[in-house]
Amino acid sequence: MLALLPQAIIDGVLLGGIYLTVAMGFSLAFGVLHIIDFAVGEWIMLGAFIGLIFTKWLGVDALLSLPVVFVIFAVVGWLLQPLLHRVLSGSRGRPVLMGLVFTFGLALAFRGSALTVFGIFTHSLDTVLSQGSWHLDWGPFFLTVPLIRLAGLVYALAVILGFNYLLKRTDFGLAVRAVAQNKEAAGLMGVDVNRTSAAVYGLYVGISAMTGVFIGAIVSLNAGMGPDLSIFAFFVVVLAGMGYLAGVPWAAFLLGLIQSFFLIYFNPSHVLLALFSILYLILLISPTGMFRKGV
Amino acid sequence: MSGAVLKLEEVRMAFGGLIAVDDVSFEVTPGEIVGIIGPNGAGKTTIFNAVSGYYRPTRGRISFLGQDVTGRQPYELAAMGIGRTFQIVKPFAGLSVLENILVASYLRHPHQGEARSKAWEVLRFIGLADRADLAAAGLTLAGRKRLEMGKALALEPKLLLLDEVVAGLNPTEADQTVQLILKIRDTGVTILIVEHIMRVIMKISTRIIVLNYGRMIAQGRPEEVARDRQVIEAYLGEGIDAAVGS
């Protein structure tokens, strides 16, 4: 039993890496644009499928599709954001509520489209790393680290570092942080709020789509996978504390570890229920997230 | 003691390392209009939040009508007789002016018919009866401030906390509000008022409390406070005693 522990931990960390990328962009969208995007899982799913098409079409390795997927979806996000903005700044109805419902509707439409075009079957993405894994012999422990999962972790870390650099060391990042804190003041200071917001949303969608490619390669992809992913993203962000970016990595790895422990030691089909119960408990105790720094 | 409507004893509000209210103690006797003044960040609204149940004091005791109410929920305090307005007015924007007052009236009048009568009464008292069906969002600032006071009045409070109800109004509107406040006082409600507009608060208050950096630095009748050296240095500046004297 204990022999499985290191594997469980490694798996958890690797899973956490994926959760991290899913949640990072989502948290950014909330922090800057104050949008809670119910379609996050759908963006991931669509990214995976576009990756699949690209790979099958050109016969190339799935990982090569990453830049293409990013560009396509970043543009889509960029174009979509003004619509979202219009809904959120409406004077009729209740804008925030309507924004939620709007993204909910979009998610549904995307899911339906994917089901229509791609059917209900599960596929997987092939990459050069798909079959490989590292085997580590370490005393009584025997660890298997699938390379593709490792690549996922590397990707996650790259995204975090990239974000950090972008937000803290570039002018664009400065503009983004300004908009996040005070949209009006930022505008008055010469920041093009609309363009910045659109760019942030495009970034978030692009990154989510790339995450889809990884998930498709690591696990699998099917047109109905969106909702569970959205829930995972929400769980991470809510656990970290809504809007509190610094807490996201911790929450992501925690959830990854919890899930991997469940997969190894308990019944996998109860994962969602278990995660859900844990989230419930934690939120009962601390609604502003595990660090109590949420909104 | 037995007579005080409100009593604060060594109340402290600390937010992490920041001490917003530092061991403040004072009493408010029935029928008074007590004004609280002080620079921004002195802790005035924090005290209001503590008294109305929105914050729980880190230390100290708050008594209302002889009962310890420290840390009670805002709705419990409303039922006991504390009404308040908010510095940044919070009307129920999607509801009509009448509905705004009506919801507040339910506290003392659980039945629809009685509550409606009460609501109309309040509307007439504050002078918004002609705009009863208007959406609250459509009121001017002066109207919203009135509505804010009306909501608190519908609770039939014994103690009314007014937070900068005159700020932002033009002189005519300000005078009308002052008249309204005095009218409220005449119905037997004790008033605790925070205000920056000196001529208003000095004129209507029976007693002034001055806060600075969370501490109470002076307390007394308006004329006394206006001449207090510390108060002048911290907040008022020279020349205010002449204005108060008028």
Add this chain to the structure above:
Amino acid sequence: MRGRPAWLWILLVIAAVGTVPLLIADAFFLRLFTEALMWIGLAITWDLMAGYIGYLNFGHGVFFGVGAYTAALLITKGGWPFWPALALGGLAAGLVALVSGWPTLRLRGAYFAIGTWALNRAVGQVALVLDFTGGPDGMRLPPFLHPQFFAYVMLGVVGATFLILWLLLEQAPFGLKLKAIREDESGSLAIGLNPAWLKLQAFVLSAVPTGILGGVYAYWITFIDPSSTLGDLITDQAVVMAIFGGLGTLIGPVIGAVLFFSFKTYFWAYLSDYQVLYLIILGLAIAATVFFLPDGFWGTVANRWEGRRALRKGLSLGQAAGT
């Protein structure tokens, strides 16, 4: 008030609708009739949380599913008769609301939406894995094929729900208090409202009729499974209907349900081969309504009426002032 009281009008309408199954005995029509009523019930109960308090319950279907499964289990495994099983279905749903509502209602609107959505999926998963509930194959109920009976049962349940909600939300103080919470939850504390308690009451109130509807559905269709009763589709459609009709009123969702259900019936007749297309249409309908008609069909119409009435009032006030 002039004229007859509202509740009398409501009863008259229900009675009028109630004559329909007597006049038209065609089984297919009655099936549509019954289903349309069911959707009205689902839409108005969803609107209670969404429109009156501003809390989006994206897992509203869980109440329906819990009610359906409870009633089904009692009838098939427990040998219970229909009516008590139905009542217990509603009670079970109410219990789920009570237990899950207490933690989730503390959260702000969006978290609540996610929390309820996740709950729905979690319960769906449970139903899938439990043998007791028939797993993915679902449960079969004893056939009781009486279209008129079910039409009346559905009318009774939905009619009663509408009437009760009308009395509580439009006549009694309860509705206005909920709206106050919607407008400003923090400010509502200052006027003596206890939002946590009020929200919980509303949540349970939205759950019980939905559970009963689930029970009726189970006995009516005689077959339930996780995807039909605990899937997303129940909630998704209720959402479209309520939003399209107009949130914050009871009439809005009724209109939205009738209109959308009619559309759906036509759609099914011509495009039943493309069932996944339905999801796209649902999603786009939600997004488009939010974008173009945020107040919904009824909301927009009602606003125009209000606007004209206010204008007339304003003009008459002006005239009075002028004299």
